[in-house]
Amino acid sequence: MSTVLVLNSGSSSLKYQLLDPATGEVIITGIVERIGQEGGSVTQKANGEKLERELPVPDYREALAILGRLFTEAGMPLTEAGITAVGHRVVHGGDVFSAPTLVDDDVVAAIRDLIPLAPLHNPANLTGIEVAREFLDVPHVAVFDTAFFADLPAAASTYALDRKVAAEHGVRRYGFHGTSHQFVSDAVAAHPAVVAKLAAEGRGPETLRQVVLHLGNGASASAILGGRPMDTSMGLTPLEGLVMGTRSGDIDPGVVFHLMRGGMSGEDVDTLLNKQSGVLGLSGVSDMRELRRLVADGDADARLARDVYLHRLRKYVGAYAAVLGGIDVLTFTAGVGENDHTVRSGVVRELKFLGLTIDPAANEAASGEARVISVRPQVEPAGTPLVMVVPTNEELAIARQAAALVAAG
Numbered sequence: 001m002s003t004v005l006v007l008n009s010g011s012s013s014l015k016y017q018l019l020d021p022a023t024g025e026v027i028i029t030g031i032v033e034r035i036g037q038e039g040g041s042v043t044q045k046a047n048g049e050k051l052e053r054e055l056p057v058p059d060y061r062e063a064l065a066i067l068g069r070l071f072t073e074a075g076m077p078l079t080e081a082g083i084t085a086v087g088h089r090v091v092h093g094g095d096v097f098s099a100p101t102l103v104d105d106d107v108v109a110a111i112r113d114l115i116p117l118a119p120l121h122n123p124a125n126l127t128g129i130e131v132a133r134e135f136l137d138v139p140h141v142a143v144f145d146t147a148f149f150a151d152l153p154a155a156a157s158t159y160a161l162d163r164k165v166a167a168e169h170g171v172r173r174y175g176f177h178g179t180s181h182q183f184v185s186d187a188v189a190a191h192p193a194v195v196a197k198l199a200a201e202g203r204g205p206e207t208l209r210q211v212v213l214h215l216g217n218g219a220s221a222s223a224i225l226g227g228r229p230m231d232t233s234m235g236l237t238p239l240e241g242l243v244m245g246t247r248s249g250d251i252d253p254g255v256v257f258h259l260m261r262g263g264m265s266g267e268d269v270d271t272l273l274n275k276q277s278g279v280l281g282l283s284g285v286s287d288m289r290e291l292r293r294l295v296a297d298g299d300a301d302a303r304l305a306r307d308v309y310l311h312r313l314r315k316y317v318g319a320y321a322a323v324l325g326g327i328d329v330l331t332f333t334a335g336v337g338e339n340d341h342t343v344r345s346g347v348v349r350e351l352k353f354l355g356l357t358i359d360p361a362a363n364e365a366a367s368g369e370a371r372v373i374s375v376r377p378q379v380e381p382a383g384t385p386l387v388m389v390v391p392t393n394e395e396l397a398i399a400r401q402a403a404a405l406v407a408a409g
């Protein structure tokens with residue numbers, strides 16, 4: 001069997017999956033957490049068995065060494081796992097990378113040069129790549145979150161700043177979670193309900209207008225026409241746009257200067273907006289499951305956090321309807337989008353004017369499958385938009401792209 005190891009290195013965690021890109025079968029999946037901190041731990045699932053262990057993880061080198069040992073324990077030593085490529089999630093590709101790229105020393109240097117654009121994400125991605133290249137002598141492929149959005153229309157990617165300053169500092173909308181937005185929007189376009197809708201309306205797939213809401217810890221929206229992105233909510237960094245677990249999303253840039261004049265350093269404000277804001281800043285919790293519990297208990301801060309979260313989502317769906325000239329399919333994905341039916345109904349219920357509807361039974365049914373959750377009339381009038389839930393799978397998308405590049409090479 002030919003397998004791909006996918007590594008998603010975060011600032012303090014290493015998520016990994018060993019999978020077969022041809023079938024999508026996941027052989028081993030795990031996460032090493034609290035790298036370089038107290039209380040390191042690893043959780044792995046292999047052969048239907050879950051293993052959890054607390055152990056010191058001083059750095060990435062040790063995280064990968066742990067991964068190697070646990071693969072051996074699971075009866076799949078790294079050298080015998082049939083690994084033909086390692087796929088690395090890299091968050092920021094800047095203007096340099098717009099497609100999956102075979103890693104060599106020059107690519108490593110270019111990702112390093114992009115650190116000023118993604119100081120929270122790229123250093124960890126880079127460390128993951130450097131250490132993994134020492135451990136595994138196979139082709140390594142970098143798959144960039146920004147790639148799908150590389151050719152956004154200029155009107156969407158350009159900030160209205162002094163052009164010289166923007167060009168000098170690489171300031172533009174790059175967009176993130178692109179692997180997910182592409183995977184999910186492709187799955188939507190191929191879904192039988194969507195194919196049937198376009199056929200009934202006598203339209204080609206190039207006219208399909210989609211809004212995708214990727215709602216995880218980080219969250220972003222995209223407007224997609226015929227498979228091509230027209231706009232997306234994250235910008236120069238993954239801070240702009242929707243309200244997230246710990247990130248503010250859109251704020252008046254004047255807030256930054258106001259806080260700095262009030263005594264906070266740039267570093268302080270960066271930490272505030274990225275790590276202490278969003279749902280966490282408003283309610284004290286960042287996990288939507290906990291927020292739901294607090295709202296159910298009548299907690300006023302939690303209710304406001306939820307209202308702000310939903311208000312922002314509705315604003316973006318409305319804005320993207322305007323960008324696309326209408327919506328054919330609105331899709332929810334990622335941890336919150338796939339699992340929290342109250343967020344879905346909270347967004348859609350207020351958007352009847354766009355023709356969007358929600359079928360409570362379909363919305364609340366637990367299912368891991370791609371499905372339609374809008375009301376399905378017996379005879380669907382042409383032009384009725386669909387609302388869908390489509391599970392994302394960034395690891396499978398990365399594995400497939402890595403395998404395809406290696407096969408082509």
Ligand SMILES: Nc1ncnc2c1ncn2[C@@H]1O[C@H](COP(=O)(O)OP(=O)(O)O)[C@@H](O)[C@H]1O
Binds near residue numbers: 216245339340
């Ligand atoms: N059953 C659920 N109901 C509501 N929210 C959920 C549920 N399961 C997971 N989530 C949310 O999904 C989030 C994580 O989403 P995920 O896409 O895994 O994010 P990330 O990749 O950024 O870590 C969690 O913070 C949690 O709030």
Ligand SMILES: CC(=O)OP(=O)(O)O
Binds near residue numbers: 091145177216218219
């Ligand atoms: C780019 C980004 O925000 O990623 P994540 O959601 O994994 O934090």
Ligand SMILES: [Mg+2]
Binds near residue numbers: 216217334
């Ligand atoms: Mg994610």
